[in-house]
Amino acid sequence: MGREEFEKSWKRNEARQVLTRSLAKMPHDLQKSLLVVLMNTGKRSEYFRTCVTCLHWNAEKEECKLYNVRPPVATIVDGCEKYEDFDEVPF
Numbered sequence: 001m002g003r004e005e006f007e008k009s010w011k012r013n014e015a016r017q018v019l020t021r022s023l024a025k026m027p028h029d030l031q032k033s034l035l036v037v038l039m040n041t042g043k044r045s046e047y048f049r050t051c052v053t054c055l056h057w058n059a060e061k062e063e064c065k066l067y068n069v070r071p072p073v074a075t076i077v078d079g080c081e082k083y084e085d086f087d088e089v090p091f
Contacts, residue, residue, distance in 0.1 A: 049079035055086040 023031050051057045056065045063070045
């Protein structure tokens with residue numbers, strides 16, 4: 001990847017509105033409180049829908065069990081239409 005391509009990619013990523021970037025600027029106590037609220041008002045997969053938290057993720061091979069390939073980075077980070085939370089609690 002050349003320098004120009006890297007800079008464009010970096011700018012695109014920086015332009016994304018990502019919760020964790022906002023959290024990093026908050027005081028620690030506020031961060032902790034906000035995360036408690038998030039975890040008690042919804043499912044983890046509503047906020048953190050990534051391949052790593054998906055039922056179909058093979059952590060050992062770092063690939064999707066449905067397609068037997070490593071997904072593109074954007075899919076790993078944002079999840080896909082086949083996402084299923086790997087530790088869904090039924091009650």
